[in-house]
Amino acid sequence: MKLDATLSDILKYDLEVGAVPAMMGEPGIGKSSFVDTLAMSMGTKAFTLACNQLADKADLTGGRLVPTADGKSYRQVFYPHEVIQEAIQYAEANPREWPILFLDEINRSTSDVTSAALSLPTMRKIGSSPLPKNLRIVVAGNDKGNVTTLDEASLSRFAVYRVEPDAQTLIGILGSEINEWVKAVLIKFPNLVFAKGLPTTVLVDGTDPDDDSAATYSDLLDAGEEMLQLTTPRTIHGISRWLNVVPRDKLLEYLQTTVINDGTESTLLSDIIVAHIGNTDFAAHLLSEVASGITSGNTGQNQSLTAPKPNCYADLKAASTVTDLEALILSLTDNERSGSLVYALFERANNKVLIEQLAQHTDALQGDHNRTLVQLAAQSMLDEDNVSVLFGTTTDVGKSTQMMISAFMS
Known part of the structure; x- marks a missing residue:
């Protein structure tokens, strides 16, 4: 599956x-x-x-001997692992x-x-x-x-x-962090999201080396004594992050720098890509995309996002009076109020009263919700009328949100 x-x-x-x-x-x-x-x-x-x-x-459950209340004996107490706690x-x-x-x-x-x-x-x-x-x-x-x-x-x-693994899911997981060239390869060649190394092939200019790239993890472990890097969602994420931080002029410099591996001529950029994701078909296609992109100046990404809907949101929408709504909001946790406010800004509905009440009782958005809100605003996926309602409040969360996303609003 x-x-x-x-x-x-x-x-x-x-x-x-x-x-x-x-x-x-x-x-x-x-x-x-x-x-x-x-x-x-x-x-x-x-x-x-x-x-x-x-x-x-x-x-998981480290047992410790601790003194009893009277100090005359000891009893065993279990302390759950920090993550479980x-x-x-x-x-x-x-x-x-x-x-x-x-x-x-x-x-x-x-x-x-x-x-x-x-x-x-x-x-x-x-x-x-x-x-x-x-x-x-x-x-x-x-x-x-x-x-x-x-x-x-x-x-x-x-x-x-x-x-x-699924290429589309990986694209969704990486979200706005995904590199444009990595995304292009995943869309064009989704079957290469998991691929084995090709030790006899050197990537020079992005030419397809071989079509036989599908492998199981066992195949990769049994491939011989040579240590080969793998193309997996984990390593794809790594090369995506790397490509995002390296300036284009540096990428062009690496592409134009010739290196010799075991007597075979290649490029420095090819070696770098292979170091991250292995000598695979994915690497060959990615090198081609990068080479084309840095020479044509092609940029831009179009991400598909959504706002998570908290479990409590349906109850908020069902509140029949402002008094009931305020009482329910006061019973929520900080995380629920923050998530509900983001979803109210995202939802295509008249959420004026809900947003005003949430803004009065939400000190600030949580970190994850802040990032989601900025990504949604950057792609014009927020409801402008709902955003205007929040901007119109005199609350701290309204002011801080306006500072973050006003540049993205028309």
């Missing part, structure tokens, strides 16, 4: 009923980023615990949200760690600390390679999805 919008919808239904999705697939295909984006689309947060970084099950605290502070505790690489650790992590979905507690009812759990692992095998009893605890 593709890591795409359809899977995102399916997982939301799973989380609504309290099921525990398990995404099994190759390393580096974007499972972690997918869960972060899923949480954001639900108006909440994901807390990622990388199980492969735990050396012992005690790292943060997830518990956030869930308790935001009872109307469904925050996600994401147990990543659950079977790329010792069998003891895997077993301890697997107990979380069933026991719904960590040591002596129960998990809040609204805290949802998602797990991810690898179905090949050097992993701890999950037996049928373990798998029965989950809704198991075999997942693979």
